[in-house]
Amino acid sequence: MKTSASTNEAPQDMEPLLARFMDEFSFQLAVSETEKEEVFRLRHDVYCEELKGIDPADLKRRLEYDVFDRNALHCLIRHRRTGLIAACTRLVMPQPGALPPLDKLPLQSYAEESLYSTPLHPDNLSKSSYYEISRLAIAREFRLRFKGNEVPGVTDNPHQFTEKEQEIFSFLVSALFLTGYAAGRLTGKSLAFAMMEPRLRRLLSMSGFYFTQIGEPINLHGRRSAYCINRQQAEAGMNRQLLPLYRHIQEQLSQQLERMETPQDRAAMNT
Secondary structure (H helix, E strand, O other), X not given: OOOOOXXXXXXXXXXXXXXXXXXXXXXXXXXXXXXXXXXXXXXXXXXXXXOOOOOOOEOXXXXXXXXXXXXXXXXXXXXXXXXXXXXXXXXXXXXXXXXXXXXXXXXXXXXXHHEOOOOOOHHHOOHHHEEEEEEEEEOHHHOOOEOOEOOXXXXXXXXXXXXXXXOOHHHHHHHHHHHHHHHHHHOOOOEEEEEEOHHHHHHHHOOOOOOEEOEOOEEOOOXXXXXXXXXXXXXXXXXXXXXXXXXHHHHHHHHHHHHOOOHHHHHHHHO
16 A cells, blocks of 8 residues: 655645634633533534434433533634534543542443553553543534545534635544643643544544554444553654644643633643
């Protein structure tokens, strides 16, 4: 199979498209109850209605959430012109001393038996060093097909937007991971875990994010496996043309973290 000379380089025309992407989308922490409900509603649309893999926590209000959301750090990407949430994810950090399942990662609560016996098993690491990126969701209105490979909850056909706007929607997958990764780095974590379908892993590898598989595939809204990526892997492999986007996201999230004043907010992020 032929490959490009450098896997962490992108087409030369990416720069103006990324500049537009950064202008047309904002990157936020969902802090208020209203913002969190927006996140939970998008998750309901994707995980409960489209994938039909999770029962809604609040059917009447069309919300999907679970016990891990109480202490999770929620991130979202918002389309500036419409005000719509385009995508969301959450970061879950294990809570030392908490009652199960909050003392471990979500993936350990349903995929523990699938995990390899390896130094990268969460139980072999300091709880302060890692987190899980989970509940990644991209709104139907913002989805595209990526070279014929469709990832449930991530790819689909776009509508309601101009062709020019749709040109940059393909950055949402990488931007969503970068948002979760940047938030994790800002809270002092160095290792990110995630449950992913192989096709999502391949999409992220196209941007230079090469995950290490740490578990056997299981049936979870499709066939998914546990993966992890550390700081060195993410930053060494990252497509160089994505660096401005990563720094832009990091700057936006950093400013929001600094404005958070309540002890509860800060405790949730620094655990």
